[in-house]
Amino acid sequence: KAGVTQTPRYLIKTRGQQVTLSCSPISGHRSVSWYQQTPGQGLQFLFEYFSETQRNKGNFPGRFSGRQFSNSRSEMNVSTLELGDSALYLCASSGGFGGNTEAFFGQGTRLTVV
Amino acid sequence: GEDVEQSLFLSVREGDSSVINCTYTDSSSTYLYWYKQEPGAGLQLLTYIFSNMDMKQDQRLTVLLNKKDKHLSLRIADTQTGDSAIYFCAEIGTDKLIFGTGTRLQVFP
Numbered sequence: 180k181a182g183v184t185q186t187p188r189y190l191i192k193t194r195g196q197q198v199t200l201s202c203s204p205i206s207g208h209r210s211v212s213w214y215q216q217t218p219g220q221g222l223q224f225l226f227e228y229f230s231e232t233q234r235n236k237g238n239f240p241g242r243f244s245g246r247q248f249s250n251s252r253s254e255m256n257v258s259t260l261e262l263g264d265s266a267l268y269l270c271a272s273s274g275g276f277g278g279n280t281e282a283f284f285g286q287g288t289r290l291t292v293v
Numbered sequence: 294g295e296d297v298e299q300s301l302f303l304s305v306r307e308g309d310s311s312v313i314n315c316t317y318t319d320s321s322s323t324y325l326y327w328y329k330q331e332p333g334a335g336l337q338l339l340t341y342i343f344s345n346m347d348m349k350q351d352q353r354l355t356v357l358l359n360k361k362d363k364h365l366s367l368r369i370a371d372t373q374t375g376d377s378a379i380y381f382c383a384e385i386g387t388d389k390l391i392f393g394t395g396t397r398l399q400v401f402p
Binding site: 214234281283286 | 326328334335336337338341381386387388389390391392393394395
């Protein structure tokens with residue numbers, strides 16, 4: 180059974196640009212969550228999607244957005260990049276926290292904004 | 294508020310036991326998790342415990358839960374150099390995981 184796949188693994192962007200990250204969850208999982216990890220702030224929740232609907236959103240500016248497709252794959256987009264957006268972006272796949280107990284993470288996408 | 298706390302560092306000798314502690318705030322959390330992160334990698338789910346349990350053992354890992362004190366611990370028996378990593382505890386919030394700051398475990402020979 181394939182794990183959670185995030186692409187790309189590494190990305191370098193310039194301030195002001197926009198970026199799209201992709202996450203393919205484990206087959207059969209309908210929930211995808213996104214987290215930002217930085218040395219200063221730790222792991223911060225961005226948003227969670229379940230069956231194409233955003234159910235929860237963290238405290239991030241509107242420049243951070245996401246969506247989920249009918250096959251449960253999810254993308255997150257960051258527009259007008261700032262230096263502080265440099266981070267490891269992790270996505271987690273689960274059956275949905277209301278039922279399934281386990282959330283599995285991908286390897287992450289390391290975004291560097293220069 | 295939502296806040297999960299962990300000590301930042303732990304250093305142990307190879308072969309000894311490691312105990313990583315965590316305190317959480319949401320008494321309604323149904324599940325509590327331990328994740329491991331190695332350098333440059335994502336988060337690996339190690340184990341989890343349901344809130345109505347006091348203890349869970351899985352090979353070298355033992356999780357203890359004290360609901361009264363909202364205290365969670367992870368004990369690693371016979372710690373190996375390959376156990377060197379950052380360990381995160383997490384509780385379930387509303388459709389999300391709330392993570393602790395992570396404890397960096399260093400194992401020395």
